[in-house]
Amino acid sequence: MTDATQLRTALVDELVDHSWLSTETWRAAFIAVPRQVFLPRFFARTADGAAYEAVDDTDPGWLDMVYRNQVWPTQLDGDDTAWRRARDHGPISGEPTCSSTQPSLMATLLEALDLRDGHRVLEIGTGTGYTAALLAHRLGDDQVVSVDVDGDLITHARANLDLAGYAPTLITGDGAHGHAPGAPYDRLLATCSVAAVPPAWLRQVRPGGVILTNLYRHLLGGSLARLTVRDDGTAAGRLLDDSGGFMPLRAHHPPDLWEMVKAASVQEGTKRPSNLPGPVEDDGPAWTILADLLMTGVVRADICRDDGDVQWLVHPDGSWAYYDAATNHVEQGGPRRLWDELEHVHTLWTGNGKPARENIGITATPTGHQVWLHDDTNPVT
16 A cells, blocks of 8 residues: 555544544545645644644655644635745744645534435535545535635645546635525535525525534634525524534624724723633533524633633624633623623523533524524524
8 A cells, every 4th residue: 555545544544433434435435535635735833833834745744744633724814825935934824714624524524414326515615625525436526516715726626636536516606605506406515614504505405405514603613503404495403513613704704803802901891700600612511502603793712811811702893791710700891791691591501401512403594593402492592
């Protein structure tokens, strides 16, 4: 076996051992599709985590990095020239706008799609083309359509797919609009995140079909929702037990967090002890996921200080809350009391028997969404 094949087999074994991969069809796809073709160059964090350095296939250890169970950014700030700049002048800062998804997360999502032979799939967020290749291996080129807003990414993805021997349909366009000429689809997989399920997705997936997406809320952002489309044009389903996040659809980017924190930090509010067990945490209990879904538009900032960690919650309407973990006190101000709302969510969750993540559900409609607990007859607000 070649080194790449050995590394790919070892990665697949890891995915199987941790139950991220559970079906033979997907195991075969991950074995067959060479990830290195889709990662000829990428960015890696510097040792201090402060910037990104450029890595490519001429660097020692490149192939080992490709086959780690890790996400690798391939574009920063939507700038296709950033990698060359980092290569020529040293590490740079920036916000990832394209990446190769962590294989364990990709495996989780592909398994959750529950694909069948003959299914047609629409992927939102082509990126490097790696996921489109996995889908094309499983279903055939003609059954896969992938959309990305960035024409440069589509160009690179098409070249990567050609090298790997796959030819799904690639479309340059706004993923929020889907791709109506290819509809209806049996499955829609979003490898980007959205603040709300776009109406076009509901129209383009057939009744009984599945939409699998990351619902991006600025409070937490790790909710993966699997929704089944209904005859009435709505879609409903539960969150996956696994968490995972993708970069937002470019039309769904959050407001400037630090400008809102700066504006709030010079205000005075009302202070009191917090009635919560702690701050909102990425790996916290399910009530934090519920808060993430219900408190639309609220953005969170965590700040580590020598005298104790603090957390800000801010909203574009000027509402804010400041939680000091050392004292367990909160100060809040603005038109709304965000910490009060957070405590209300905790009360809802507790009063409904503290449901796990997979017992939290969403019903998406063309005009918005409804969150429910246990089943859709129990909506919460």
